[in-house]
Amino acid sequence: MKIDELYQIIxxxxxxxxxxxxxxxxxxxxxDKILKxxxxxxxxxxxxxxxxxxxxxxxEVSDLTYHLLVLLASRGITPADIGAELEKRHQPRPPQA
Incomplete structure (x- = not known):
């Protein structure tokens, strides 16, 4: 199952x-229960x-992923929001002189 599919179910x-x-x-x-x-x-x-x-x-990573997605859904944050943040962090670095 893809992350986006699981998130949609949640x-x-x-x-x-x-x-x-x-x-x-x-x-x-x-x-509080979700965070626990x-x-x-x-x-x-x-x-x-x-x-x-x-x-x-x-x-265990599957369990953690599920619970993280529940946390995100509880806040109205989507996997696309996380993807966008990761994309921002993956900017090519200029060559060092």
Whole structure:
């Protein structure tokens, strides 16, 4: 699944809540809960990278990515906004003399 597709699903849940949806549970609990999950998942990424194997790292990065997208959607920030910021940062540097 592409990041934009996942973000759209999350944004759709925000706009049209579905009973039993974990995404809606996070939105209902508010930003503090979302931030707590981002922090937990970030720590799990670090632990996986330090010795739990590549598959576990993939799983944890996937969890972190999902929770980051929920955070962005809660603020009305899109992946395109992040892409634009990254694009600004990737400006060619002039040759050094």
């Amino acid at each position: 944004a759709d849940r925000k706009a049209a809540p579905q009973e039993g949806s974990y995404t809606n549970y996070l939105f209902d609990k508010g930003e 999950k981002v922090g937990e998942e970030a720590m799990e990424v670090l632990l996986a990278a330090k010795g739990e194997g590549d598959q576990r790292l993939i799983e």
